[in-house]
Amino acid sequence: MKRILLTGCRGMLAHDFLRVQSDQFEIFWFDRADLDICDVAAVESRVREIRPQAIFNCAAYTNVDEAEDAGRKANFDVNALGVFYLATVAQKCGIDFVTVSTDYVFDGTREAGYDEDAVPNPINAYGLSKYLGETLARQACENAIVVRTSWLYGWAPYRKGNQPGTFKNFVNTMLRLSESRDELRVVNDQFGSPTYAADLSLAIGEILRNPERFRWEILHLSNETPDSGISWFDFAAEIFRQADIRIRLIPCASDEYPTKAVRPKFSKMRNGSAIRLGDWKEGLEGYFSR
Numbered sequence: 404m405k406r407i408l409l410t411g412c413r414g415m416l417a418h419d420f421l422r423v424q425s426d427q428f429e430i431f432w433f434d435r436a437d438l439d440i441c442d443v444a445a446v447e448s449r450v451r452e453i454r455p456q457a458i459f460n461c462a463a464y465t466n467v468d469e470a471e472d473a474g475r476k477a478n479f480d481v482n483a484l485g486v487f488y489l490a491t492v493a494q495k496c497g498i499d500f501v502t503v504s505t506d507y508v509f510d511g512t513r514e515a516g517y518d519e520d521a522v523p524n525p526i527n528a529y530g531l532s533k534y535l536g537e538t539l540a541r542q543a544c545e546n547a548i549v550v551r552t553s554w555l556y557g558w559a560p561y562r563k564g565n566q567p568g569t570f571k572n573f574v575n576t577m578l579r580l581s582e583s584r585d586e587l588r589v590v591n592d593q594f595g596s597p598t599y600a601a602d603l604s605l606a607i608g609e610i611l612r613n614p615e616r617f618r619w620e621i622l623h624l625s626n627e628t629p630d631s632g633i634s635w636f637d638f639a640a641e642i643f644r645q646a647d648i649r650i651r652l653i654p655c656a657s658d659e660y661p662t663k664a665v666r667p668k669f670s671k672m673r674n675g676s677a678i679r680l681g682d683w684k685e686g687l688e689g690y691f692s693r
Contacts, residue, residue: 404427404428404429405428405429405456405457405611405612406428406429406430406431406453406454406455406456406457407428407429407430407431407455407456407457407458407459407611408431408433408449408450408453408455408457408458408459409421409430409431409432409433409459409461410432410433410438410440410458410459410460410461410462410489411434411435411460411461411462411463412432412433412434412461413434414461414462414463414570415555415556415557415558415570415572415600416461416503416555416557416600416603416604417432417461418557418558418570418600419557419558419600419601419603419604420459420461420600420604420607420608422558422601422604423601423604423605423608424604424605424607424608427608427612428608428611431453431455433449435462440460440462440481440485440486440488440489441480441481441484441485441488442488443488443491443492446488446489446492447492447495447496450492450493450496450498451496455498456498456499457493457498457499457500457501457611457614458489458492458493458498458499458500458501459501459607459611460485460486460489460500460501460502460503461503462481462485463481463482463503464477464478464480464481464482464529464532465529466478466529467507467527467529467662467664467666468662468663468664469663470527470528470529470532470664471527471528471663471664472663475528478528478529478532479528479532479535481532482529482532482533482535482536483532483533483535483536483539485536486502486536486537486539486540487536487539487540487543489502489540490502490539490540490541490543490544490547491543491544493543493544493546493547494543494544494545494546497546498546499546499548499611499614499618500540500544500546500547500548501547501548501550501607501610501611501614502536502537502540502547502548502549502550503550503551503552504533504534504536504537504549504550504551504552504621505529505530505533505551505552505553506551506552506553506554506595506596506625506667506670506671506672507525507527507529507530507533507666507667507670508523508524508525508530508533508534508537508551509521509523509524509525509530509667509670509672510524510525510526510667511526511593511666511667511668511669511670512667512668512669513669514594514631514669515631516631516632516669516671516672516673517623517670517671517672517673518623518672518673518675519551519620519621519622519623519672519673519674519675519676523537526665526667527664527665527666528664529664530667537549537621541619545618545619546614546618546619547618547619548610548614548617548618548619548620548622549620549621549622550603550606550607550610550622550624551621551622551623551624551672552598552603552623552624552625552672553595553596553597553598553625553670553671553672554573554595554596554597554598554625554638555572555597555598555600555603556570556572556573556574556575556597556598556599556600556690557570557572557599557600557601557603557690558570558600558693559693560574560575560578560646560690560691560693561574561575561576561578561579562578563582573597573635573638573639574642574687574690577589577639577642577643578642578646578648581643581648581650584650585650585651586650586651586652586653587639587650587651587652587653588652588653588654588655588659589635589636589639589652589653589654589655590634590635590636590654590655590656590657590659590660591634591635591636591637591654591655591656592634592656592657592668593634593635593657593666593667593668593669593670594631594632594633594634594668594669594670594671595625595628595632595633595667595669595670595671596625596626596627596628596632596633596671596672596683597625597626597628597633597638597683597686597687598624598625598626598680598683598686599626599680599686599687599689599690601689601690602626602680602681602686602689603624603625603680606624606678606679606680607624609678610622610678617676620676622674622676622678623672623673623674623675623676624674624676624678624680625671625672625674625680625683626680626681626682626683626685626686627679627680627681627682627683628671628683631669631671632669632670632671633683634654636652636654639652640652641683641684641687642687645684645687645688645691646691
């Protein structure tokens with residue numbers, strides 16, 4: 404059974420990866436307390452101790468707004484420098500390296516969406532840090548594989564009483580807010596593709612089983628959506644339909660909810676690889692069945 408060193412094990416994607424792939428790989432998982440990816444000596448020591456065939460990096464700084472100021476250093480340390488160190492060790496030890504990036508590496512000006520060879524142009528600090536991480540990983544490691552995804556949600560849906568073990572994501576935020584409100588205003592001018600973390604985990608498992616097919620590539624992996632993607636409003640409407648929750652939804656512009664970080668307007672990523680994730684509505688159904 405192939406050995407995998409998994410970083411960021413307390414995160415949403417790592418939780419789902421462990422849930423759906425634990426019987427496929429021998430996984431050694433670490434959080435920041437156990438392995439600081441910004442400590443290259445510690446990373447190399449762990450890799451030489453475990454002797455994995457691949458590193459799967461789920462560690463990430465994901466607070467997009469705080470990355471603009473208070474979290475700026477942590478954002479670049481984790482998303483760029485830490486990724487570089489992991490890739491450097493992977494190259495030195497001759498193993499594969501898979502890291503996760505984001506649709507936020509693009510500026511969101513292309514309504515038709517972005518192919519894997521589209522030139523990134525991030526418009527916020529988070530997107531810039533992820534793009535730097537991608538670039539450094541591919542420069543440092545010839546076996547690096549970059550997986551870009553978008554609008555990620557996973558592990559377990561929110562249930563009344565703030566069920567332990569749920570993560571903060573758009574689906575859970577909508578469910579929580581519906582408990583105390585009769586109506587919600589939801590942004591209707593940002594478009595992308597939701598991604599269920601369990602579906603993404605299955606796809607990454609395929610990559611890790613067959614890394615020779617994908618080395619030094621960039622892959623766009625999100626659940627399938629039509630045309631230029633769906634809006635947050637569309638996503639919210641489907642969430643409440645599947646959850647059988649009656650609530651009035653009001654479409655609004657992004658300007659009504661100003662944020663520190665500018666978000667791309669159109670960020671649908673087009674997948675040119677042989678790996679496919681299912682339809683976005685089916686992904687949401689899978690999430691609610693948890």
